Amino acid sequence: MKIYIDGEFYDKENAKISVFDHGLLYGDGVFEGIRFYNGRVFRLEEHIDRLFDSARAIALNIGMGKSAVIEATLETIRQNNLQDGYIRLVVTRGVGDLGLNPMLCPKASLFIIASKITLYSADKYENGLDVVTCATRRIPHGALSPMVKSLNYLNNVMAKIEAQNAGAGEGLMLNEQGFVSECTGDNIFIIKNGVITTPPISAGALAGVTRSVVFDLASEFGIPIHEPMMTRYDIFTADECFLTGTAAEIIPAVKLDTRLIGDGKPGPITRRLITRFRELTASTGTPIYS
Ligand code: PXG
Numbered sequence: 001m002k003i004y005i006d007g008e009f010y011d012k013e014n015a016k017i018s019v020f021d022h023g024l025l026y027g028d029g030v031f032e033g034i035r036f037y038n039g040r041v042f043r044l045e046e047h048i049d050r051l052f053d054s055a056r057a058i059a060l061n062i063g064m065g066k067s068a069v070i071e072a073t074l075e076t077i078r079q080n081n082l083q084d085g086y087i088r089l090v091v092t093r094g095v096g097d098l099g100l101n102p103m104l105c106p107k108a109s110l111f112i113i114a115s116k117i118t119l120y121s122a123d124k125y126e127n128g129l130d131v132v133t134c135a136t137r138r139i140p141h142g143a144l145s146p147m148v149k150s151l152n153y154l155n156n157v158m159a160k161i162e163a164q165n166a167g168a169g170e171g172l173m174l175n176e177q178g179f180v181s182e183c184t185g186d187n188i189f190i191i192k193n194g195v196i197t198t199p200p201i202s203a204g205a206l207a208g209v210t211r212s213v214v215f216d217l218a219s220e221f222g223i224p225i226h227e228p229m230m231t232r233y234d235i236f237t238a239d240e241c242f243l244t245g246t247a248a249e250i251i252p253a254v255k256l257d258t259r260l261i262g263d264g265k266p267g268p269i270t271r272r273l274i275t276r277f278r279e280l281t282a283s284t285g286t287p288i289y290s
Helices: 022-026 044-057 066-079 122-127 154-165 209-221 232-236 268-283
Strands: 002-005 008-011 029-037 085-092 109-115 129-133 170-174 180-183 187-192 195-197 240-245 249-256
Touching: 002 066, 022 085, 029 044, 029 268, 044 066, 044 085, 044 209, 066 085, 066 109, 122 249, 129 154, 129 240, 154 170, 170 232, 180 187, 180 232, 187 209, 187 232, 209 240, 209 249, 209 268, 232 249, 240 268, 249 268
Parallel strands: 129 170, 129 249
Antiparallel strands: 002 008, 002 109, 029 085, 085 109, 170 180, 187 195, 187 240, 240 249
């Protein structure tokens, strides 16, 4: 495995970051997770745009332009000779002092790992996930924008632990007002009477790239899609539910807090979206090798 760090490629054993890097000391940095299928990177530009927006929002200068980051991403996949997989880009504030002042970090670091990711077993894509509501709330806008895909994922990690301890496949996260935000690393959607709904970004959801693909598919299928504030009531009373994320792709959810959603089986619209999503990922995206 070859890993990109600041313009050079290293073997896995030698791919190392300083203990004085503020990404490690303070979680001061941002990241992206992107998938590639059949030799093409899916929605590459959207991911790179979000990476730059995340960096801009935390006043982090990546020190490279978008096209250079895109080329580094593609080259990392090429160096590993992969056709299908998952690519993780991390930008840290870089090496600095033992003090959180980011002004004392002269240069940001970018590293890129091309690998594989499996979040849920294949049977969950067939039969659906069970979800539990976590006590840990999604970060509020006033503390750190939940729009920023930052290296501060501790509240999501705490929520994931709660879900695992409950024996559930995923954890539902509410915002401070008790409205539904999203799951620990996925956006959430429901379908009721032929209408798709998902929480608005203002409720604390990440502006997911896969989420935006569902908006495209809904318009392609002529299915109405709305973003109202949502509560657990909406999920309990939904006909269908599914989660989306780069790592998760589109996955049905069939239980919330041990109660069945709809008839407790993945629904027809969810299945149709999954089929079309797989067609899109297999046939569109930025070519890696040409
Ligand atoms: N919400 C959060 C908090 C996320 O971190 C999503 C929603 C889905 O967004 P995209 O753009 O991927 O559709 C994410 C993305 C992991 C992992 O390691 C998590 C994500 C992406 C890749 C890997 O669990 N989450």
